[in-house]
Amino acid sequence: MGKIILLVEDNPDDELLTRRALKKNNIGNEVVVARDGAEALDYLFGTGVHDGRDLSVMPQVILLDLKLPKIDGLEVLKRLRGDERTRLLPVVILTSSKEQQDLVDGYGYGANSYIRKPVDFAQFIEAVRQLGLYWLVLNETPRRGG
């Protein structure tokens, strides 16, 4: 079982580009995509469409867009951090926003990293490469319950 990446992204283009960037960087991890905040929470807590999911399998890293339908990214983050099961999951905010307030809020709610999606695809690939390297290879996450 490889390490799962949860990509919370409503824009199919961005999803495709992210997948491609991962592929370009030889990151072959399974990517689970949630199209909105509610779906992401469903996946993480085994509710709704993901009812009955094995909750022992948690993503290695969550790539979280901020501007999402239904429940926005910051709200998702807040709920993750408020739940014992997902409290320690690494969350990387991956967003277009460069607003200072978003950055402050993101870190304030407990995001582990904040990456701004550049328009330049080459830069984007580079960002994803570093992201993958850090969160999927270098970073050690604490064992749950431990």
Next chain:
Amino acid sequence: MSLLRGLAAHLRHAALAYAVLLVAIILTLLAFYYVRQNVEASARVRFDDTVLTSQEAIVRRLERYVNVMFGARGLFSASTEVTEEDWRGFVASLDLENRFEGIQMLGYARADGPDSFPITYAAPLNDANGGLVGYDAYAMAADRAAMDRARDGGEVEMTGKTFVLSEAPRSALGDLVLETGVVAYLPIYRRGEPVRTVAERRRALEGFVVSYLPTDRVLAGIVDESYDPSVDVEVYDGAGLTPRNLLYDSDGVQRASEGQTASGSSGGAFAEVTDLPVGGSAADRSARDDSVPVDVAGREWSLYFETLPEFDRGENIRLPLFVLLSGLGVSLLLFGITYMLVRARLGAEEASAGMEEANRELEVTNRELEAFSYSVSHDLRAPLRSIDGFSQILLEDYADDLDEEGKDYLGRVRTASQRMGRLIDDLLGLSRVTRGALRRERVNLSTVAREVADGLRESRPDRDVEFEIQDGIEVHCDPRLVRVALTNLIGNAFKFTEKEERARIAFGEDLELSSRGRVPVYYVRDNGAGFDMEYADKLFGAFQRLHGSGEFEGTGIGLATVQRIVHRHGGRAWAEGEVGRGASFFFTLRPGLQIDPSHLSGREGPERGRVAVTATGEARSVGREGEGRPLRVLLVEDSPDDALFVLRELRRGGYRVSHERVETAGACSPPSRGASGTSSSRTTPCRASAPRRRSSCSGPGTGPTCRSSSSPGTSGRTRP
């Protein structure tokens, strides 16, 4: 209806003012009333005094004159025989002229039978009196009545108004005149005869002492001595105030109205007296005159007094009016002031209400703007990412299916989308500069500039740029905004010195300008591409660029951002430059005096330089093939992409491009008209700086023989 409502609103607003007016007017009226009462009372007292004094004087004078007659009767009692000489001596001893001025004649009328009393003696002897001897007055009814009363009563009795012959004043033409006057009679009874009853008196009557009294002269004496000249005194015989009865008038103008009687005069006329100066009427009269009928020697006289205009000059008769008018003036003034104060307060309240409204609207607008910026930041960028990303994917994955032109186009798509990304960022930056409060604190500009310079140096290690940053420049300003401004200015200088071998960028304070502007003036100076002063005013507008996008990259928002930051600090920003010689950007962070850059530089300013737009896309496209007259088109376009796009469309439309040159250069003169077939000649040398496309095609009719210096295969192609 609306008028009424308007009036009601006006009254509501100005209620205070009207209240003030009302109170002030009431106070004024009270003051007026009080002052008028006082003035009136004092005038009345004066008038009453005058009346009393005059009355007493008249009575006393007449008594004295009458007493003289008793003296004369005494003469008859004392001697058995009174001769004419005795009589004259007696009268002369009285010294009438000095002591009893006005007595015209003192005479003795001896009874010549019961019905005849001719004047026997008349003294003093003069022309008027001389003729009187022998004159029997008893024949005259008026005289007879007086004589009868005197005979029966034993007292002095006077006739009513009559005329007395007297000597004319020296100034008069004639010798004798008839003067208004009265005649007084005192009976003389024979010595030793009883006079207790009327019958006894009639029996004992021997004659009369007669006194001729011209009233004008008799009374003039008193009036002159004892009397206030501003009050007119008229003396009437009897109770009727008619000209017929008038005995004496101190001013010669009869003022008492006919028919008025001493007993029936109206009270309260005095009130009218105080009105005299206002009405100016001479008809006003005093009531007190009529209440003083006096009994003089058996006759009732009426004394009529009236104030003359002069009387009121002595009183502060104008004081009440003055009080009234000035009080009303002050009232109106108070009303005006209060009204203006009320209006000012209402205005201020309205203005503050309007301001609050405006503030609320501004807050809403600000919130909307925030939301808008946020949305722009998020949503506008996402499609760009797709455009750029998928273009890249096409280039990578489908490279074999694309020819060079296709790849070039995709490359342009990517460049454009990335550029738009930068535009969005810069626009957001610009809008962010405007939002939020300005927080001033002590900032070391030298340190900030050095940090910016270090950042730039790190970003381009390949470049050799010399920074000269003046030390110790401290200023009170918003640190975040000023850092943005300096980043833009120094970044600009860094960018436009890219083509210099030895780039120099300086930051500091211009002391000369500082002293002229009375405010510190900072500068960022470079030796880069510079600009034409003719367009200096366009530098700071958003999206204004003086350089083609192909020559120097940038969005044209940086300087607009700088200006906005400077303006928020109350300062100014301006620039000086010359093409190819570098540029200087100046700014202040506090309000100061206006500095005209052209004066300071000592140069001519806007007239200098020629180069306007340094990147000129120029394409010559001439006529459809086969047509007689070629159509010449000059295309001036700074965006290479757009120029390419237009050329492409022209070719599609069947036009043959005979001459195409895309230059990143300044104002090149167009090729001369007859220069077909050859490359255009230039009269102004253009700076050949990194041309993207440069191709020259032959003119019409010479066939498609275009050469291109770059991107072979993409230019110069013609379609049949």
